[in-house]
Amino acid sequence: MRTGGKSILLVDADDALRRSLAELLAGQGGLTVVEAGTAAGALAGLPVPPPDAALVDATLPDMAGGDLCRVLRAAGLEGPLFLLLSPGMPAPPPDPDGAGEHVAKPIRLSALLARLGEKLSRVPGGGVAIGPYRFDAAAKRLETTDGRRIRLTEKETRILDHLHRHDAPVPREALLDAVWGYGAGIDTHTLETHIYRLRRKIEPDPDQSRLLVTVAGGYRLVP
Structure with missing residues (x-):
């Protein structure tokens, strides 16, 4: 929460x-x-x-x-x-x-x-607040306070949506199952690639992540 x-x-x-x-x-x-x-x-x-x-x-x-x-x-x-x-x-x-x-x-x-x-966590206009953004999962986008919109892919949307619903860190395997489906046969390298691309969209410095952070065995969102 x-x-x-x-x-x-x-x-x-x-x-x-x-x-x-x-x-x-x-x-x-x-x-x-x-x-x-x-x-x-x-x-x-x-x-x-x-x-x-x-x-x-x-x-x-x-x-x-x-x-x-x-x-x-x-x-x-x-x-x-x-x-x-x-x-x-x-x-x-x-x-x-x-x-x-x-x-x-x-x-x-x-x-x-x-x-x-x-x-x-709901914000005016629909969606939820994630850091400095308004996250609209249905529209697959993030919006800044000045109205700039960041388009998200289906997988990026599902990654953010799942992480937002959990205060605790989410293990990589659990995130894989939530986004791609249990038993999909997708390895963690695929997840890491999507995380990398997502960070390039939402982090001011993707190499120094402050919003979508890596923790032991997984990831979490930092408000």
Whole structure:
């Protein structure tokens, strides 16, 4: 999960749950967490600019969680809004003016982190952020902040897409299987050739890679 530098608002009346979840999010996801136990507290302490995302309990003591989500959206929070549902509570339909996501309690931290990471890595216009680029896998391209487009081959696209989905280094054999298919009979030299060509497109200095780096036995993307 790549969420470094992101902030999240966590609103839940259960002090023990909120503090525990805030500590886990900050420790495992690299997030800055802003806590509140009530809707009033959340709005009073809402930072400027608003956080990148919010987790809001559906059953707050002073306002329905769904209503708070709509208020937060109107206040300028553009990122993902997750409604935290009590056990057995039916999932509401996505609200375009409020919470577009929901999470049922008890919360599975790994699943929540994965969903947050995917949502927070999205950038305006579609695609995901990879270093200084916007990566659009469907269009097979990278785009810079000044609008320059870098065309990618099918294999280059699949290499970047697979590496982006993994925070940990990806072994060469695993990357071969993911890009060419299990048992395709492709050797690591073919992969290294594609990595070399990809670096020439995305690295300012391909001989000193800082974005797509080699690690013991494989490769990884560095945010």
